[in-house]
Amino acid sequence: SYELTQPPSVSVSPGQTARITCSGDALPNQYAYWYQQKPGQAPVLVISKDSERPSGIPERFSGSSAGTTVTLIISGVQAEDEADYYCQSPDSNSNGRVFGGGTKLTVL
């Protein structure tokens, strides 16, 4: 079955730029989406269609795509950005959906 691969953890200091990657063979042909999840809360969509920022999401959140890897970029990281981040994409072989394993962002 189709898989998306994320690093388990990323650490950055406040004010720095965090980059979280997500790799998948079908990503050149499928959009990727990013979700932020804080403890005890439901996930929130922060990036749509590789690089679009939904309404209400701070400008410091952006996304990029290159080949089989998409990247969530958080510029000027703030303490409140500490959370788990998940990438997601449609399954390349069906109308199912797939999540990456998630990345815990720690703000030092």
Place this chain on the structure above:
Amino acid sequence: EVQLVESGGGLVQPGGSLRLSCAVSGFTFNYYWMSWVRQAPGKGLEWVANIKKDGSERNYVDSVKGRFTISRDNAKNSVFLQMNSLRAEDTAVYYCVRDAGWFDPWGQGTLVTVAS
């Protein structure tokens, strides 16, 4: 305001059954696919199943095929997940989500615990 409200979770013994419901408001329900996504305690998100706008197509993650059934009632703006032959590994918070290829918004989830 878009709202998705899940219900039906609880404690069930291994091998038992449970039916989750999700009541939707704030958008035209029959314009969208709907999905269920789950999260086991301390684990990541896992897509479980989705259903097409008119109910004519359903997809499932391999681990629940043959045990879970997703359905919808467009007249009542509701989506359901019938879960049979439940296992300990099905223990999770189950989220109802609007599915446009991506998931937004999310409900608050309902906890399903499978234990004896």
